[in-house]
Amino acid sequence: MRKPRQEMIAETRGKLIAAGRRAFGTIGYAEASMDDFTGEAGLTRGALYHHFGDKRGLLQAVIMEIDAEMTERLNEVSAAASTRWQGFVDECSAYIEMALEPEIQRIMFRDGPAVLGDISQWQNTPGCIAALSRSLDRLKADGEIIDIDTETAARLINGASSHMALWIANAENPEAVSKRAVAGFKAMLGSLRRQ
Secondary structure (H helix, E strand, C coil): CCCCHHHHHHHHHHHHHHHHHHHHHHCCCCCCCHHHHHHHHCCCHHHHHHHHCCHHHHHHHHHHHHHHHHHHHHHHHHHHCCCHHHHHHHHHHHHHHHHHCHHHHHHHHHHHHHHHCCHHHCCCHHHHHHHHHHHHHHHHHCCCECCCCHHHHHHHHHHHHHHHHHHHHCCCCHHHHHHHHHHHHHHHHHCCECC
């Protein structure tokens, strides 16, 4: 029995994304070839071009998948905290610390910006800013933070956390930089807290 077309399309995309993710995560974007993806997935270059246009398009799809996984993990971190404020701080800090993970470091914070450009212009950034704004709106309604324009604060937090992650990913000693980055970031967030 033949699979439905939509199922076949999703399966092909999934195979190519998985193969791309392994290659990008281990040898990096520059060293990965179209043959790496298609050979591992058991597919043709035509399938890769059809679904993603080119290697850059495949990288974008891999980044979207990793970003969704990161978001899921961050939501779990936030939900585990004892207060909404602590959840917000923990979630933001965990994002920065994820830059220590080899796959995330290479794909999201080294190759991604090198190939796709400024991380603040990626297609997932508006969703991140909107989620931060909603969190800040709730914190403001709870009286936890100062009276501040939440979209502005969300954009500042997003930019700072992204920049910290990029700093860690490209540092000679990522562990040491991570400790400094998280401490500084928490101090910055603390300035939002109502005294």
